[in-house]
Amino acid sequence: MAVIELDGVEKHFTVRKRARADTGAPAPPTGRAGRRARTVVRAVDGLTFSIEPGAIVGYLGPNGAGKSTTVKMLTGILVPSAGRIRVAGLDPSRDRVALARKVGVVFGQRTTLWWDLPLRDSFDLVRRLYRVEAPRYRRNLDRLVGLLELEDLLDTPVRQLSLGQRMRGDLAAALLHDPEIVYLDEPTIGLDVVSKAAVREFLESINRERGTTVLLTTHDLGDVERLCSRVMVIDHGRLAFDGDLAGLRSLVPSERVVVVDLAVPLPPLVVAGVRASRTDGPRQWFTVPAGGSLADLVAQIVAGHEVSDLTVEEPAIEDVVSLIYRRGARGG
Amino acid sequence: MAEASAKLADAMRAFGLLCWAWTRAAWQYPASLLLLTVGQALATTLDVLAIVVIFANTDELGGFSAAEVLFLYATTSTSFAIADTLMGTVERLGRHVRSGAFDVMLLRPVSALVQVAADTFSPRRLGKLVPALAALALSLNLLDTQWTAGRILMVPVMVICGTLIYCGIWVLGASYQFVAADAAEAMNVTTYGGNYVTQYPLTVFSSEWVRALTWVVPLAFVNWYPALYVFGRPDPHGYPAGMQFASPIAAVLALVAASFAWRAGVRHYRSTGS
Amino acid sequence: MGLYTMVAWRSLRRHATYRAATVAGAFTNTIFGFIRAYILIALWTQRPQIGGYDVTAAVTFCFLGQSLIAAVGAFLPTVSAELSERIRNGDIAIDLFRPADFQGWWLSHELGRATHALVFRGLPPLLIGALFFDLTWPSGWRVVAVVLSVALAIVVSFGLRYLVTLTAFWLLDDAGPASIAMLAGTFLSGLLIPLVLLPGWLGTVARSTPWAATIQSPSDIWLGVYGGAGVLAVLGLQALWAVVLLLTGRRLTERARRRVVVQGG
Numbered sequence: 001m002a003v004i005e006l007d008g009v010e011k012h013f014t015v016r017k018r019a020r021a022d023t024g025a026p027a028p029p030t031g032r033a034g035r036r037a038r039t040v041v042r043a044v045d046g047l048t049f050s051i052e053p054g055a056i057v058g059y060l061g062p063n064g065a066g067k068s069t070t071v072k073m074l075t076g077i078l079v080p081s082a083g084r085i086r087v088a089g090l091d092p093s094r095d096r097v098a099l100a101r102k103v104g105v106v107f108g109q110r111t112t113l114w115w116d117l118p119l120r121d122s123f124d125l126v127r128r129l130y131r132v133e134a135p136r137y138r139r140n141l142d143r144l145v146g147l148l149e150l151e152d153l154l155d156t157p158v159r160q161l162s163l164g165q166r167m168r169g170d171l172a173a174a175l176l177h178d179p180e181i182v183y184l185d186e187p188t189i190g191l192d193v194v195s196k197a198a199v200r201e202f203l204e205s206i207n208r209e210r211g212t213t214v215l216l217t218t219h220d221l222g223d224v225e226r227l228c229s230r231v232m233v234i235d236h237g238r239l240a241f242d243g244d245l246a247g248l249r250s251l252v253p254s255e256r257v258v259v260v261d262l263a264v265p266l267p268p269l270v271v272a273g274v275r276a277s278r279t280d281g282p283r284q285w286f287t288v289p290a291g292g293s294l295a296d297l298v299a300q301i302v303a304g305h306e307v308s309d310l311t312v313e314e315p316a317i318e319d320v321v322s323l324i325y326r327r328g329a330r331g332g
Numbered sequence: 333m334a335e336a337s338a339k340l341a342d343a344m345r346a347f348g349l350l351c352w353a354w355t356r357a358a359w360q361y362p363a364s365l366l367l368l369t370v371g372q373a374l375a376t377t378l379d380v381l382a383i384v385v386i387f388a389n390t391d392e393l394g395g396f397s398a399a400e401v402l403f404l405y406a407t408t409s410t411s412f413a414i415a416d417t418l419m420g421t422v423e424r425l426g427r428h429v430r431s432g433a434f435d436v437m438l439l440r441p442v443s444a445l446v447q448v449a450a451d452t453f454s455p456r457r458l459g460k461l462v463p464a465l466a467a468l469a470l471s472l473n474l475l476d477t478q479w480t481a482g483r484i485l486m487v488p489v490m491v492i493c494g495t496l497i498y499c500g501i502w503v504l505g506a507s508y509q510f511v512a513a514d515a516a517e518a519m520n521v522t523t524y525g526g527n528y529v530t531q532y533p534l535t536v537f538s539s540e541w542v543r544a545l546t547w548v549v550p551l552a553f554v555n556w557y558p559a560l561y562v563f564g565r566p567d568p569h570g571y572p573a574g575m576q577f578a579s580p581i582a583a584v585l586a587l588v589a590a591s592f593a594w595r596a597g598v599r600h601y602r603s604t605g606s
Numbered sequence: 607m608g609l610y611t612m613v614a615w616r617s618l619r620r621h622a623t624y625r626a627a628t629v630a631g632a633f634t635n636t637i638f639g640f641i642r643a644y645i646l647i648a649l650w651t652q653r654p655q656i657g658g659y660d661v662t663a664a665v666t667f668c669f670l671g672q673s674l675i676a677a678v679g680a681f682l683p684t685v686s687a688e689l690s691e692r693i694r695n696g697d698i699a700i701d702l703f704r705p706a707d708f709q710g711w712w713l714s715h716e717l718g719r720a721t722h723a724l725v726f727r728g729l730p731p732l733l734i735g736a737l738f739f740d741l742t743w744p745s746g747w748r749v750v751a752v753v754l755s756v757a758l759a760i761v762v763s764f765g766l767r768y769l770v771t772l773t774a775f776w777l778l779d780d781a782g783p784a785s786i787a788m789l790a791g792t793f794l795s796g797l798l799i800p801l802v803l804l805p806g807w808l809g810t811v812a813r814s815t816p817w818a819a820t821i822q823s824p825s826d827i828w829l830g831v832y833g834g835a836g837v838l839a840v841l842g843l844q845a846l847w848a849v850v851l852l853l854t855g856r857r858l859t860e861r862a863r864r865r866v867v868v869q870g871g
Contacts, residue, residue, distance in 0.1 A: 382798045389803055
């Protein structure tokens with residue numbers, strides 16, 4: 001039984017604007033004297049997918065692709081123009097309040113906490129508004145505060161917290177009421193490497209322990225690689241890809257790099273018709289073009305030279321994804 | 333019916349919780365809170381000062397005595413102060429819409445209206461009650477009326493109905509900001525301007541104004557019509573005596589209109605985004 | 607273009623972009639003008655020549671006040687929210703040590719804002735009021751006197767609000783003095799009720815305050831309350847307040863500059 005189901009969902013906006021470079025939407029036809037006419041933007045254009053409980057799904061797409069619009073429809077903030085949405089068996093546009101009790105949300109750009117109140121007060125408000133019983137609240141609060149290292153920040157007003165601290169506060173607030181589903185919109189944005197790792201670890205642990213379904217909207221492919229077993233790529237309001245990371249990589253045939261650590265430094269080798277693209281002391285890089293034989297190259301290197309170490313670099317997920325975006329923009 | 337009252341109880345509980353959280357936060361700085369409250373009281377005292385200065389120069393304004401005008405001021409300002417404390421912040425809706433804070437409100441299992449109304453609740457606005465209640469006490473003392481049971485009862489009834497009418501007008505004006513986020517200041521004319529107008533006997537204003545304040549924006553029911561009953565005066569514009577008891581009806585209509593407008597506004601917001 | 611002219615022009619241009627706010631403000635000022643006018647008419651009907659005005663003068667006074675509200679910043683607590691914020695967060699240190707004259711800069715900024723306000727929030731209440739009520743208009747040399755008086759009123763108002771803004775250097779924030787100044791200003795400028803209604807010495811004292819110089823004075827010159835000598839006296843008092851407030855402002859700016867150095871910015 002899927003916990004999130006979308007079927008042919010569409011969202012249209014009527015806009016009176018010029019063409020926006022980031023959406024790639026065409027400029028609306030102009031009337032006399034170049035007045036901007038109204039145009040219908042299909043932010044979401046026939047989205048269909050379902051998510052099983054306990055999954056962590058990455059939701060990628062270029063700016064303006066329709067990611068936030070999707071999340072807003074899933075939470076009931078926006079009502080779809082067409083199609084059907086069911087989250088935890090409820091229709092978000094009709095049962096917003098009932099659904100809100102089962103859902104936690106973290107927006108990267110905007111806090112869900114109360115700006116002028118101390119963190120502790122915000123948590124307490126969440127407890128009361130979501131009607132969490134005292135003992136469960138105590139347990140959750142202690143666990144979350146411990147996991148996210150918020151003990152010293154509890155009495156600080158939210159407006160005085162740094163971005164990383166506020167993000168952790170938002171995460172705690174989103175999970176205090178044991179939601180079934182959590183939507184995270186850019187949760188690691190602006191965080192330093194250590195904080196990012198901490199947040200990712202934290203998300204993985206709550207998913208493991210409580211089976212919380214996580215939909216992770218992000219531009220940070222590090223998040224995706226670390227957490228997501230499934231990835232959806234949305235572009236121009238439609239699903240461009242829905243599968244796992246390996247599948248994503250295979251979508252775009254691209255070159256791989258073999259990194260060889262020779263026993264001694266040598267001038268750049270030419271092996272199986274491939275010349276080392278770069279050398280650094282004993283280390284040499286070989287770029288194998290798409291479709292080329294990796295096995296042959298490796299066999300020949302090892303056969304002809306003393307090798308102390310050898311690794312194969314997969315194409316960076318960034319490159320794969322940006323290729324998909326670019327393909328979408330070209331319409332190819 | 334049971335569901336409606338359960339929802340109302342829920343809303344009130346959430347409102348109380350949020351207001352209490354804000355009050356506790358403001359209470360951390362008691363000196364500042366006190367000063368701000370005094371400031372609010374002083375600002376509204378200016379309105380009384382104007383009336384005092386006017387009556388230093390004359391015995392009668394628009395055919396009404398100083399005690400009667402003071403009563404009019406007191407009743408509308410008391411209703412206004414309470415409504416402002418409860419609902420005043422809804423006028424900031426445009427800001428919430430523009431900043432995305434309204435989206436965050438829609439994420440919570442609480443009515444959006446309650447959240448907007450309770451946002452940055454501060455008990456300092458109750459400071460406005462000080463001059464209003466003082467004027468009420470004074471005017472009740474000075475008024476030259478035959479106090480019947482009906483007239484005595486009318487005073488709290490008119491203050492309550494007046495509060496509800498102001499709340500309705502505030503929410504109506506705020507709802508318009510779903511469509512035009514910059515309209516906030518123009519809507520203030522109905523609330524702050526409405527308070528100003530009703531501090532004076534409506535005989536001061538032209539008959540078009542009285543009609544507008546009766547049929548378009550029901551501010552005349554906040555204090556004017558019920559006050560005519562309390563003073564025991566016939567309606568100077570020839571309206572039927574029944575109007576003097578119609579404040580509860582006006583209050584209900586204002587709340588119904590506000591409820592429609594707000595819901596329509598939210599529906600519009602949820603279909604067009606921000 | 608001189609530096610200060612450019613500052614004024616840029617300020618004017620910037621304030622011109624807030625179109626919705628300007629329209630809403632003009633609308634509000636006009637409606638309140640109508641309400642006040644009716645109240646004053648009711649009073650003057652009872653006591654026809656009170657305070658030396660006739661009813662037409664009273665109504666004109668009312669709409670003049672409404673027109674001047676925006677230009678004269680009657681409900682603006684400080685010179686500029688941006689300036690107050692810079693003082694609060696310390697960025698002001700840079701501004702204080704720039705080669706340009708600090709007070710002069712903000713005065714130019716204010717002149718730009720006030721000019722825009724005078725036209726776009728000043729004309730509507732006056733003209734719309736004129737459509738519905740009988741107003742009196744100045745003629746001949748009085749017109750020049752009015753223009754001078756309004757210019758001085760704007761400078762006096764700036765002087766007052768500049769001092770209020772500077773208190774933020776010594777107090778944590780200017781909200782306190784700003785509210786007191788606004789309270790005093792609302793009453794003493796004649797906006798709430800014409801100061802001619804205040805009896806005896808109270809009225810005389812009120813009319814000598816700098817706040818009265820912002821609205822009561824230009825209005826009285828417009829209304830022709832004073833003869834030639836009287837007009838010169840009023841203009842002189844306005845000029846005197848302008849000079850006193852600006853000079854005090856300069857002294858305080860110096861003190862603020864020294865304070866910033868001592869505190870390390």
